[in-house]
Amino acid sequence: MFLVVNVFLLLSFMWLLASLRLINGHNSCSGRVEVLYNGIWGTVCDNSWDLMDAAVVCREMGCGDAIEAKSAAYFGQGSGPVWISDLQCSDMNTRLTYCQSSGWGRGSCGHEKDAGVICKDNVRLVSGTNPCYGRVEVFRAGQWGTVCDDSWDASDAAVVCRQLGCGTVLEVKNAAYFGQGSGTVWMNNVTCFGNEPTLMNCPYNATPNKCGHDKDAGVICGSVKVLLRVKVKANLGVDPNAAGILNKLSEEIEKKLQLNGTFSLKTQADGKIFHKSTGAAP
Structure with missing residues (x-):
């Protein structure tokens, strides 16, 4: 029993060493799937890669639903090891490294078979005249809702702008500047550091909260050339x-x-x- 417990603890620790990112996509919710394992970034082989596997990546990245599972290095060939192959994920998996696979570094894939994914952004900007500014809305539990402006600042807004591929923050807006939304106020007291890949990766308080739509948060993204x-x-x-x-x-x-x-x-x-x-x- 002592040996079994130690093996289990070792495997659990190995999972904790793994991290995930998407590279070469048009925003932080699309790209080549890369996994950080033991301090080295590597890729995922497209053998058995399907929408179910891609869905786990999208959930883990806080990027909503999977739209497409991409193969054959659609987002370009990566470098380093091909860490994972023959993935078999299910709806119950919350992280890619929890899915069944052939094991770390045991496949025979080259980078011409690097897997990729396109996820549906679960963040949008509404009521502006273009997609890069407006009221911040997030998609959860099958419906769009808003973000409360309590603690809403430039670090939080920066994550939204980057996630949507909209450049940098020009202005942070509060008090339903772009009009009041509808549905649930999904997020309150958002406290991003500013380097998170998506808004849903930031610390926040979920519902229920006391915010009304008169406090809906907004942002103006863009770029300035001087x-x-x-x-x-x-x-x-x-x-x-x-x-x-x-x-x-x-x-x-x-x-x-x-x-x-x-x-x-x-x-x-x-x-x-x-x-x-x-x-x-x-």
């Missing part, structure tokens, strides 16, 4: 376009601007970024 002309002072004989100096200038400019996003310096037609000013010095 063009700036930067003037630098260089000592005589110093070329600001030299690789080492240019890298240092880029770092300093980024620090001064306190950017939260991508940043690049534009190369002119002559291949240079900085040019000597012909105007008077300030």
Whole structure:
């Protein structure tokens, strides 16, 4: 009995070492299925891969129902080990690693058979003029409902924007800014860290709660492109376009601007970024 208990505990611990992600999809709810096991990311073989297996992935990722189970490296070939093959999941499985399979790393698949999935987003933005801003609604128990604005902030909104492939947060909206929804207020006191793959992966209080639809949360997602002309002072004989100096200038400019996003310096037609000013010095 002592040996059996230890083996069981070891296997349970091995499951805890596994994690899941979707890669190369159009949002965090589609892509190549990858599993982290013992610190190494690997893929899943499409042998026996079907909608039932894909449904487990979608549930585990907080992504709603499975729309399609993809095979033959539909989302591109991965790298590392092909960790799992011949999956046989059921409706009772809550995690992919709980499904029956041939075992870790025991299949003979190559990455040309990497499995993928497309899930139905269980989050949508409603009552805006485009799909990237509006009232936040989530799909649970077969019906759409809303999110309470208690504790609703930029970290929570950022997860929604990223999940929907809508860029970054431009504005966080409260107090039914986009109008009052209907149905159940499914989530309250959402406290995302901001790096979760979906809103449903964030900590929150489920119903029942005291929120009414007058407190429905919303968000405006998008991207902002800002063009700036930067003037630098260089000592005589110093070329600001030299690789080492240019890298240092880029770092300093980024620090001064306190950017939260991508940043690049534009190369002119002559291949240079900085040019000597012909105007008077300030």
